[in-house]
Amino acid sequence: MENYYSTRDINDKVSFSKGVTRGLSPIGGLYVPENFTQIDIFNEKYTKMNYQDLATDILSNFLIGFSTDEVNQFVNKAYNTNFETDNIVPIKTCDNVNFLELFRGPTLAFKDMALQILPEFMVASAKKEGINDEIVVLTATSGDTGKAALEGFANKDGIKIIVFFPTDGVSEVQRMQMITQLGENTHVVAIKGNFDDAQSGVKEIFNDKDFANLMKLNNKVFSSANSINIGRLVPQIVYYFHGYFELVRKNEIKNGEKVNIAVPTGNFGNILASYYAFKMGLPVNKFICASNVNNVLTDFLNTGIYDINRKFETTISPSMDILISSNLERFLESLDRKNDKLINNLMDSLKNSGKYELPEDLKSKLSPFFGGFTSDEETKVTIKEVYEKYNYVIDTHTAVAYKVYKDYVTKSGDSKTKTLLAATASPFKFSRAVIESITNEPQNSFNDFQLVEKLSEITGLSIPHGANNLNKKKIIHSTVIEVKDMKKSISDFLNLK
Numbered sequence: 001m002e003n004y005y006s007t008r009d010i011n012d013k014v015s016f017s018k019g020v021t022r023g024l025s026p027i028g029g030l031y032v033p034e035n036f037t038q039i040d041i042f043n044e045k046y047t048k049m050n051y052q053d054l055a056t057d058i059l060s061n062f063l064i065g066f067s068t069d070e071v072n073q074f075v076n077k078a079y080n081t082n083f084e085t086d087n088i089v090p091i092k093t094c095d096n097v098n099f100l101e102l103f104r105g106p107t108l109a110f111k112d113m114a115l116q117i118l119p120e121f122m123v124a125s126a127k128k129e130g131i132n133d134e135i136v137v138l139t140a141t142s143g144d145t146g147k148a149a150l151e152g153f154a155n156k157d158g159i160k161i162i163v164f165f166p167t168d169g170v171s172e173v174q175r176m177q178m179i180t181q182l183g184e185n186t187h188v189v190a191i192k193g194n195f196d197d198a199q200s201g202v203k204e205i206f207n208d209k210d211f212a213n214l215m216k217l218n219n220k221v222f223s224s225a226n227s228i229n230i231g232r233l234v235p236q237i238v239y240y241f242h243g244y245f246e247l248v249r250k251n252e253i254k255n256g257e258k259v260n261i262a263v264p265t266g267n268f269g270n271i272l273a274s275y276y277a278f279k280m281g282l283p284v285n286k287f288i289c290a291s292n293v294n295n296v297l298t299d300f301l302n303t304g305i306y307d308i309n310r311k312f313e314t315t316i317s318p319s320m321d322i323l324i325s326s327n328l329e330r331f332l333e334s335l336d337r338k339n340d341k342l343i344n345n346l347m348d349s350l351k352n353s354g355k356y357e358l359p360e361d362l363k364s365k366l367s368p369f370f371g372g373f374t375s376d377e378e379t380k381v382t383i384k385e386v387y388e389k390y391n392y393v394i395d396t397h398t399a400v401a402y403k404v405y406k407d408y409v410t411k412s413g414d415s416k417t418k419t420l421l422a423a424t425a426s427p428f429k430f431s432r433a434v435i436e437s438i439t440n441e442p443q444n445s446f447n448d449f450q451l452v453e454k455l456s457e458i459t460g461l462s463i464p465h466g467a468n469n470l471n472k473k474k475i476i477h478s479t480v481i482e483v484k485d486m487k488k489s490i491s492d493f494l495n496l497k
């Protein structure tokens with residue numbers, strides 16, 4: 001069943017399994033679902049389901065070609081005791097805001113929600129597609145994706161995973177998480193350069209025909225774990241339904257009542273998943289898209305003009321330091337379905353001038369979205385306010401969304417609608433900024449590992465498994481290379497001949 005097509009060529013149709021193994025469409029587009037099955041939220045079965053059962057139910061609508069039993073197996077392998085709470089995604093209610101805690105997995109960020117299950121999809125899809133070559137997952141990371149991908153793909157049969165990260169672009173905690181990764185099939189390499197260098201290097205290798213041939217001769221093929229892969233997007237739809245039914249169970253809302261959804265946004269993957277949930281029947285009032293000072297999306301949602309001709313800023317919410325949000329392409333497609341000509345025009349314009357403008361008749365379709373952004377200063381004040389008012393500790397990314405939600409309430413006057421807010425990382429992953437916010441004191445005399453312990457002392461929270469004793473773990477991956485040597489590093493690790 002070929003029920004996915006490419007945003008840039010609607011005749012490039014694939015099954016779920018083919019889409020997952022390919023990652024990106026060969027001509028550059030992203031795969032999108034042809035249809036969105038309607039979920040009957042009033043069906044009583046839904047409020048009785050735990051996370052795993054709900055995931056099986058929702059995902060079965062996307063994994064055409066796989067039996068419910070198979071989907072259930074993927075789900076159970078992905079969401080189990082590797083999460084630190086029995087409820088895979090717990091909710092913390094602070095007045096009208098309900099924090100969806102998406103960070104209870106092994107690497108302490110919401111990327112685990114998709115990257116714990118993508119490897120199950122990948123192994124099964126390769127089998128279904130009759131791919132006998134070994135799949136080599138190639139990833140460039142600015143921090144969170146790399147570790148989450150490593151944790152998901154380590155020790156998976158028939159797969160190798162290679163991660164490149166910029167030596168100076170990741171936090172000490174993120175670096176240690178990656179370079180202590182176990183698993184014979186893992187290869188982690190630091191490159192002398194920034195994230196863009198790593199990402200461009202990886203893209204170049206993906207597009208290198210000669211290298212692909214060499215891989216083929218060695219019975220190997222590349223794939224991607226980045227959020228362009230449709231297999232990363234669909235698992236994220238589940239937790240918006242889960243959050244909604246949690247609110248019904250807790251009597252915070254009546255079933256059928258509309259909620260707002262607030263998401264700290266970078267690549268536009270997470271918030272797009274909530275929009276897909278809406279297309280499947282989730283009752284949503286407003287989507288609140290929160291950015292840091294890299295506010296390309298805020299401007300786009302307010303004007304219909306996407307313009308990356310601006311300075312790139314580094315912030316205390318680094319996972320949102322992005323100018324090109326790759327999943328926005330899928331959102332554009334949803335505004336005028338199957339208009340691949342439009343997508344090609346917009347993407348050509350972005351490539352050539354760093355900018356595009358939506359046609360006038362589509363601009364009105366942005367109205368379900370509210371776009372806003374915050375400075376680092378406001379983010380810090382927000383962390384302190386939430387801590388003092390609710391005794392609840394949030395990380396820098398989550399704080400960006402909370403502040404933008406508050407701005408939305410002020411501007412719209414909508415102080416009634418209950419809101420699901422995606423809490424995307426554990427505060428322990430960004431201890432330095434969190435402690436500096438709460439105490440108003442710089443922490444320059446402490447290293448990141450001491451600060452993890454200090455955050456635990458200050459707040460009384462126990463240190464999550466993924467951040468515990470990191471500095472005492474054995475370093476396994478110590479290679480640092482020049483950008484130009486990325487290919488050689490891959491070739492050596494894979495033993496290509």
Ligand SMILES: *Cc1c(COP(=O)(O)O)cnc(C)c1O
Pocket residue numbers: 109110111144145227264265266267268269270271319320397424425
């Ligand atoms: C990746 C990430 C984001 C951004 O999510 P997108 O799906 O790229 O919009 C936000 N917060 C954290 C902690 C992240 O790791």
